[in-house]
Amino acid sequence: MFPTEVSFFPLQCDSSVVASSDNHPSEWFIAAVTVYVWCYPILWMLGLAGFWWFGTFALSITFAAATKFKHFPITLLLVPICILISIPIGILNFGFSNDRILSVVANCFVWFSVAALMAATRMPSYSQRLDQGVMFITLVQGVFIILALVKPPLMASFPLLQQYAPYMPGSSGSFATNQLIYTDWLGQATLRSQGIMGHATWCGAIGVIGGLIALRCPLHAEDVHRITNWSVVFRILTILACGVSLYFSLSRWTIVSLLIGLVVAFSVQCIRRVPSILFFVLALVMLNLVLLLIHWDYFLALLETLNNAREGSYDSRSDIYDTTISLVAQLGLPIIGYGIKPSVEGLVANVATHSTYLGLLFRGGILATLFFVVFLAYTIRQNVKHWGIISITLWVFVAVWSVFEDFDPGHLVPLGLILCRPKD
Numbered sequence: 029m030f031p032t033e034v035s036f037f038p039l040q041c042d043s044s045v046v047a048s049s050d051n052h053p054s055e056w057f058i059a060a061v062t063v064y065v066w067c068y069p070i071l072w073m074l075g076l077a078g079f080w081w082f083g084t085f086a087l088s089i090t091f092a093a094a095t096k097f098k099h100f101p102i103t104l105l106l107v108p109i110c111i112l113i114s115i116p117i118g119i120l121n122f123g124f125s126n127d128r129i130l131s132v133v134a135n136c137f138v139w140f141s142v143a144a145l146m147a148a149t150r151m152p153s154y155s156q157r158l159d160q161g162v163m164f165i166t167l168v169q170g171v172f173i174i175l176a177l178v179k180p181p182l183m184a185s186f187p188l189l190q191q192y193a194p195y196m197p198g199s200s201g202s203f204a205t206n207q208l209i210y211t212d213w214l215g216q217a218t219l220r221s222q223g224i225m226g227h228a229t230w231c232g233a234i235g236v237i238g239g240l241i242a243l244r245c246p247l248h249a250e251d252v253h254r255i256t257n258w259s260v261v262f263r264i265l266t267i268l269a270c271g272v273s274l275y276f277s278l279s280r281w282t283i284v285s286l287l288i289g290l291v292v293a294f295s296v297q298c299i300r301r302v303p304s305i306l307f308f309v310l311a312l313v314m315l316n317l318v319l320l321l322i323h324w325d326y327f328l329a330l331l332e333t334l335n336n337a338r339e340g341s342y343d344s345r346s347d348i349y350d351t352t353i354s355l356v357a358q359l360g361l362p363i364i365g366y367g368i369k370p371s372v373e374g375l376v377a378n379v380a381t382h383s384t385y386l387g388l389l390f391r392g393g394i395l396a397t398l399f400f401v402v403f404l405a406y407t408i409r410q411n412v413k414h415w416g417i418i419s420i421t422l423w424v425f426v427a428v429w430s431v432f433e434d435f436d437p438g439h440l441v442p443l444g445l446i447l448c449r450p451k452d
Contacts, residue, residue: 053095054150059157064080064087065443068165069172072203076203077224078198078199078226081134085137088145101403103402104146112136112367114396119368122368132391134197135436146445149446155449162443163242164266166234183208190205199438203225207221207228208221228277230441232274233277235270235277236270236274236286241266241418242270244418281433282429285425288425348376348379352383356389369391385400407448419448
């Protein structure tokens with residue numbers, strides 16, 4: 029049983045609600061994680077970036093023991109619990125596999141660590157400490173991509189353990205491969221990059237998060253005088269690196285998720301500050317809809333042209349989704365799921381991948397999916413009045429991006445939720 033201090037939902041961020049006696053564990057925990065974030069590029073160069081969340085989990089366990097799970101969002105804690113108790117069903121249906129079990133355990137480490145970080149960053153100043161670390165990762169990733177493009181031999185030897193990547197458990201091996209620049213076939217030979225995130229889509233997503241954070245204003249007005257020329261340069265370079273990562277990721281859904289996040293955040297700001305602007309926005313939307321209907325045939329032809337280059341990706345994902353839904357249907361009423369992700373011949377990836385929500389339904393059943401959705405919904409409901417435009421964009425981006433991408437395979441995109449805070 030969890031102690032009574034466990035919060036069923038994450039509490040509203042307020043720098044005045046946390047007593048000084050509660051701050052010490054959060055302070056050292058966030059300080060340790062911040063240093064660890066700055067070390068991520070080094071871990072990638074070694075070939076150990078896929079194990080980043082293992083270290084974070086160790087810190088999170090220590091933090092949980094020190095605070096007795098105080099302020100932990102139990103909705104997030106229940107997600108990995110649902111997945112773990114579903115494992116026996118998966119073993120009965122798909123057989124036992126060490127690699128599958130290790131992969132599930134690694135996924136659960138991510139969920140637990142995110143819950144710990146959400147509890148520790150209730151003080152806005154604590155989440156602010158992680159900002160520069162994420163921006164640094166974005167900047168380094170952009171620089172590495174450019175170096176791999178202009179000086180390929182310079183980066184060819186990294187990660188140092190890349191020859192052992194095929195033997196690493198779960199998705200950790202993908203973080204130990206050098207795909208800073210590679211040729212993909214998207215209708216024609218095209219340069220692409222997975223950066224230092226293990227996958228091209230994850231590369232673009234962490235680039236977006238770093239770029240958005242670089243646009244964030246100081247936490248308080250009195251902090252403005254602390255902005256130095258180097259800080260401005262750092263932010264500008266991070267934004268440019270974000271552009272590099274997003275461009276070479278060639279991830280359509282990452283771009284769409286960003287646009288949706290910006291539109292939602294802008295709309296919220298309009299409603300919040302200048303209600304009359306809302307009518308202008310609605311009028312503009314209606315005008316575009318009319319133009320869209322008038323030129324519908326041209327629009328369909330454009331969509332078909334854009335999709336032809338990525339038709340293989342669409343088909344392979346559809347096969348994964350169809351297989352996943354078919355297996356979920358075999359459970360009848362999937363209160364809990366299978367726990368593990370099996371491999372099915374003919375699919376380019378494991379079942380239950382390329383969608384966080386569908387993946388949770390498969391692994392943890394209706395309960396796991398519901399807990400995550402409730403966490404997201406309650407978080408935005410409690411904080412939307414206090415969050416600035418960057419935090420709203422970050423939250424919407426991660427929530428929407430997760431529709432067609434995985435939240436917990438080991439990349440750093442979950443930090444996007446943790447870095448939402450008031451008045452940015």
